[in-house]
Amino acid sequence: MYDQKIQEDLFYIMLYGAVAMMSLMASCYLLFRRANAIAPDVTSSVRLRRWTAAFFACMTLSHLWYLPVAFHTSSEEILQCYLVGAMLDFMTLIPCAIVLLLVLLQDRRRPLWPVGVMVAPVIIGLAVSLVYSYFDIMPQFYGYHLLLAIGLIIYMVRATRQYGHWLRDNYADLENKEVWQSLAVLAIILLVFGIYAFGIKNMIYKYITQVNNIILICYLLWRVETLSDLSISVHDAEEPVTSENVKDHAQSSTVRNIGPLLKQYCEDPRLYLQYDISATQLAKLVGTNRVYLSKYFAAQGTTYNAYINSLRIQHFIQLYHEAVATSQPVIAKQLAYQSGFRSYSTFSAVFKQVMGTTVTAWMHSTTE
Numbered sequence: 281m282y283d284q285k286i287q288e289d290l291f292y293i294m295l296y297g298a299v300a301m302m303s304l305m306a307s308c309y310l311l312f313r314r315a316n317a318i319a320p321d322v323t324s325s326v327r328l329r330r331w332t333a334a335f336f337a338c339m340t341l342s343h344l345w346y347l348p349v350a351f352h353t354s355s356e357e358i359l360q361c362y363l364v365g366a367m368l369d370f371m372t373l374i375p376c377a378i379v380l381l382l383v384l385l386q387d388r389r390r391p392l393w394p395v396g397v398m399v400a401p402v403i404i405g406l407a408v409s410l411v412y413s414y415f416d417i418m419p420q421f422y423g424y425h426l427l428l429a430i431g432l433i434i435y436m437v438r439a440t441r442q443y444g445h446w447l448r449d450n451y452a453d454l455e456n457k458e459v460w461q462s463l464a465v466l467a468i469i470l471l472v473f474g475i476y477a478f479g480i481k482n483m484i485y486k487y488i489t490q491v492n493n494i495i496l497i498c499y500l501l502w503r504v505e506t507l508s509d510l511s512i513s514v515h516d517a518e519e520p521v522t523s524e525n526v527k528d529h530a531q532s533s534t535v536r537n538i539g540p541l542l543k544q545y546c547e548d549p550r551l552y553l554q555y556d557i558s559a560t561q562l563a564k565l566v567g568t569n570r571v572y573l574s575k576y577f578a579a580q581g582t583t584y585n586a587y588i589n590s591l592r593i594q595h596f597i598q599l600y601h602e603a604v605a606t607s608q609p610v611i612a613k614q615l616a617y618q619s620g621f622r623s624y625s626t627f628s629a630v631f632k633q634v635m636g637t638t639v640t641a642w643m644h645s646t647t648e
Contacts, residue, residue, distance in 0.1 A: 300343035307336035318505040325509040335376040367406040384462045386510040387446040450559045452588035456508040538576040541566040552591040553620040559584040592620040
């Protein structure tokens with residue numbers, strides 16, 4: 281029995297060290313490698329890479345300052361070690377985790393100072409408890425932890441919904457831009473944090489914590505390298521989207537006359553076939569700005585994303601009928617790419633949303 285416990289402890293120490301080394305390597309990778317290994321065709325955000333690297337570095341440090349627990353036997357000394365580790369976590373790891381979630385949302389740069397305000401009461405309380413060896417206020421800490429988690433979840437749900445609306449108002453293609461998965465990251469962080477905060481310190485908890493850390497590291501590496509840097513699209517409108525000079529036309533266009541301009545400069549020349557054309561680019565092309573363009577689509581009860589994709593679906597239907605009429609082989613995936621979609625899965629989802637049925641069912645119905 282004693283030998284079995286030694287083996288379990290040895291195995292856990294090896295896992296503990298492996299996770300610490302994994303997080304350190306992930307941090308160095310994000311700091312020193314600029315090109316993406318997971319998605320080479322995606323330009324990821326430098327700001328996001330740096331904050332994620334900082335989070336991984338803090339995770340490595342967090343593993344280091346809990347090591348003294350292994351060298352103490354009395355419950356009071358172990359508790360003090362855990363409180364010191366918790367205080368250091370709230371000074372480094374927890375704030376980085378919250379900031380990381382905020383940086384994932386690229387619709388605007390949110391202020392980061394509220395994060396410090398959120399964690400400051402915990403840091404002060406833990407410091408006071410350590411100095412005066414007063415541990416009776418721990419239930420109040422647990423209550424604050426719960427309120428902090430609930431408040432963060434509510435804010436992230438609301439902010440992610442706003443971010444989704446912003447994407448649909450500004451981009452024709454949402455692939456490599458959506459971040460609803462960031463809520464999954466939040467759930468993992470809060471799961472581990474909740475177990476930790478409520479004092480479950482058995483061996484099962486320890487293994488669950490390290491496995492969650494591994495999942496978190498892998499997920500964040502994937503998320504950072506597959507999420508497009510949308511800050512670079514701010515400058516896209518400075519470059520012409522066609523070879524024609526369109527700077528002199530309709531500079532004073534308003535919401536009222538945007539419709540005919542869209543037909544003239546987007547629908548007739550099939551500009552919607554260009555991959556990932558943004559609302560800013562299109563607004564400049566028709567001689568207005570993104571705000572007026574968004575107001576126009578809102579008045580029509582739609583979004584920029586829905587407008588572009590509906591034109592692409594119509595183009596797909598036209599190509600399909602032309603292929604059938606000329607007895608050419610019909611490959612839906614190829615026609616989807618020719619219609620401006622880069623991903624067939626995105627095309628399938630959009631087609632079902634616009635037409636109310638799947639691509640396969642629609643193609644069968646047209647041949648009957």
